[in-house]
Amino acid sequence: MKAAPYLLCLPALVLFAGVVIVPLAMTVLLSFHDWGQYKGIEPVFILKNWQEVLGDSYFHEMFARTFRIAFFVTLLAAVFGAPEAYILNRMRSPWRGIFLLMILGPLLISVVARTLGWALLFGGNSGLVNKALMGMGLIAAPLPFMFTETGIVVALAHVLMPYMVLAVWASLQRLDPQIENAAVALGAGPFTVLRRIVLPQVMPGILSGAVIVFALAASAFATPAIIGGRRLKVASTLAYDEFLNTLNWPLGAAVAVLLLLALIGIVWGANRLVERRYAQVFA
Amino acid sequence: MAFLELEKLTKSFGTHNAVDGLTLSVEKGEFVALLGPSGCGKTTTLQMIAGFVEPTSGAIRLAGKDLLAIKPAKRGLGIVFQSYALFPHMTVAENVGFGLEMQGVAAAERTTRVGETLELVGLGAFTTRFPRQLSGGQQQRVALARALVIRPQILLLDEPLSNLDAKLREGMQIELRQIQRTVGTTTILVTHDQAEAMALSDRIVVMNQGKAEQIGPPHEAYERPATPFVANFLGKTNLVNGVTVRPERISFAASGLAGTVRTRIFQGNHWLYQVDTASGLVTVIRQNTGEAMPVEGDAVQLAWEGRA
Numbered sequence: 001m002k003a004a005p006y007l008l009c010l011p012a013l014v015l016f017a018g019v020v021i022v023p024l025a026m027t028v029l030l031s032f033h034d035w036g037q038y039k040g041i042e043p044v045f046i047l048k049n050w051q052e053v054l055g056d057s058y059f060h061e062m063f064a065r066t067f068r069i070a071f072f073v074t075l076l077a078a079v080f081g082a083p084e085a086y087i088l089n090r091m092r093s094p095w096r097g098i099f100l101l102m103i104l105g106p107l108l109i110s111v112v113a114r115t116l117g118w119a120l121l122f123g124g125n126s127g128l129v130n131k132a133l134m135g136m137g138l139i140a141a142p143l144p145f146m147f148t149e150t151g152i153v154v155a156l157a158h159v160l161m162p163y164m165v166l167a168v169w170a171s172l173q174r175l176d177p178q179i180e181n182a183a184v185a186l187g188a189g190p191f192t193v194l195r196r197i198v199l200p201q202v203m204p205g206i207l208s209g210a211v212i213v214f215a216l217a218a219s220a221f222a223t224p225a226i227i228g229g230r231r232l233k234v235a236s237t238l239a240y241d242e243f244l245n246t247l248n249w250p251l252g253a254a255v256a257v258l259l260l261l262a263l264i265g266i267v268w269g270a271n272r273l274v275e276r277r278y279a280q281v282f283a
Numbered sequence: 284m285a286f287l288e289l290e291k292l293t294k295s296f297g298t299h300n301a302v303d304g305l306t307l308s309v310e311k312g313e314f315v316a317l318l319g320p321s322g323c324g325k326t327t328t329l330q331m332i333a334g335f336v337e338p339t340s341g342a343i344r345l346a347g348k349d350l351l352a353i354k355p356a357k358r359g360l361g362i363v364f365q366s367y368a369l370f371p372h373m374t375v376a377e378n379v380g381f382g383l384e385m386q387g388v389a390a391a392e393r394t395t396r397v398g399e400t401l402e403l404v405g406l407g408a409f410t411t412r413f414p415r416q417l418s419g420g421q422q423q424r425v426a427l428a429r430a431l432v433i434r435p436q437i438l439l440l441d442e443p444l445s446n447l448d449a450k451l452r453e454g455m456q457i458e459l460r461q462i463q464r465t466v467g468t469t470t471i472l473v474t475h476d477q478a479e480a481m482a483l484s485d486r487i488v489v490m491n492q493g494k495a496e497q498i499g500p501p502h503e504a505y506e507r508p509a510t511p512f513v514a515n516f517l518g519k520t521n522l523v524n525g526v527t528v529r530p531e532r533i534s535f536a537a538s539g540l541a542g543t544v545r546t547r548i549f550q551g552n553h554w555l556y557q558v559d560t561a562s563g564l565v566t567v568i569r570q571n572t573g574e575a576m577p578v579e580g581d582a583v584q585l586a587w588e589g590r591a
Contacts, residue, residue, distance in 0.1 A: 182368035187385035
């Protein structure tokens with residue numbers, strides 16, 4: 001019975017097609033439909049929405065902001081998450097478990113609740129973050145966090161940090177436990193061991209963590225909506241507004257599809273890069 | 284004065300003494316094996332010499348200097364790990380050259396010395412390969428070359444052959460011994476394999492529960508085991524009326540300890556017998572010389588030198 005494996009896969013395949021492929025295809029189709037204030041959606045095939053999205057500088061700026069935020073969030077997550085994973089990996093029980101729970105704990109709380117927490121910390125000139133920074137003498141005047149890209153980047157980096165920590169942690173687990181000792185015995189100092197031995201081996205973990213964080217940051221909705229507010233729009237909040245406020249579904253669909261295509265392109269490119277760069281060593 | 288001296292070396296984990304007052308002197312150029320079952324403290328001893336574990340008390344001196352006062356990175360010891368711990372992202376040449384690079388040896392000299400050492404271990408043609416592309420035996424040689432290229436004062440081998448299959452292991456034993464003789468590096472081997480320890484080393488230290496049960500040349504420890512533990516650990520042994528007798532020293536004779544053959548197992552170059560006697564079950568090993576041998580159920584007489 002050669003058909004058996006396919007038949008067994010069928011229920012999952014039907015579900016996948018039903019909840020992913022079909023809605024996706026319908027969204028793509030929708031982006032080619034026409035829309036008017038009084039006539040609503042017209043099922044015709046036109047390029048108007050795409051011309052608008054690709055031609056209008058308002059959309060350029062918005063997409064640039066989306067990917068700029070995603071880039072800095074990824075950078076922050078890597079700069080803090082990778083060392084965090086390394087330190088965590090060297091901790092002994094019970095500390096390791098406690099700190100791992102502290103890092104992964106936020107995943108158990110709704111993104112909206114966490115972001116509202118950040119909004120409280122940022123809130124205005126007397127927000128806790130500004131008070132703390134001024135108290136430490138790091139800044140003279142309060143920094144604007146609410147309704148700024150900086151605020152979105154900080155809050156998103158916190159929200160997405162666990163994904164980076166987990167990815168780096170996984171690659172650290174694959175490290176030979178004696179490898180650092182081997183380098184030390186050959187005369188390498190602690191910094192050299194990190195830079196020459198540990199970092200190159202966890203690089204694939206950092207890069208795959210970066211891909212996840214970048215994709216999630218670029219498509220994040222709740223955090224940019226709450227911290228960014230009404231004016232500072234990113235791709236996902238704009239698509240939301242087109243769908244639910246302006247009711248211009250076709251234009252919203254075009255924005256959403258373009259975001260998806262751009263993300264697929266970036267993730268695919270990054271994967272190719274990792275595979276080509278590290279295939280020989282880590283195949 | 285001995286080259287390497289361990290003096291009353293002790294390492295405690297809580298109330299348990301992993302290494303318990305170990306004293307050992309190793310001469311320059313000597314090959315010493317720390318032999319014992321897992322948990323006997325042999326690996327902890329090696330790690331204290333390497334500097335990865337701090338002793339609770341005791342001293343380690345190398346050429347008269349206090350080794351414990353020197354950081355692990357500055358001790359200049361060559362270590363071959365059980366897992367080899369090769370750097371997977373570096374080529375064979377980069378792996379072997381890493382220690383020289385850390386010492387600040389110029390690139391040209393580095394290349395020469397890396398080439399020489401890889402020739403020594405028979406891997407001259409593999410410089411540009413990555414560890415993943417090598418067999419277990421080849422990785423082991425790279426690990427050895429990486430440890431030897433820095434011209435270490437002492438070579439520490441942590442179960443270096445345990446990941447190889449039986450045939451390869453035998454070949455590597457001979458080769459390891461030859462290489463050690465050639466370069467003359469003082470070597471400490473940690474192993475649980477008594478055959479490996481006896482084949483390679485000038486002296487063995489049989490360890491049990493953190494203490495040295497016997498220190499001496501392999502044949503001496505085998506012939507005159509100091510304790511029942513040593514006798515049992517170094518190959519098969521019989522305890523007949525309170526006297527230990529090696530199975531290969533017992534022969535079938537016209538008169539002696541009477542018994543009946545219970546089992547007979549053919550092992551190629553020798554026969555392994557279990558004989559029921561009045562003094563209990565006795566194991567006998569006889570060379571396979573092609574002659575007819577007693578079969579199961581036969582009545583036999585057992586004799587050995589020194590039997591009253």
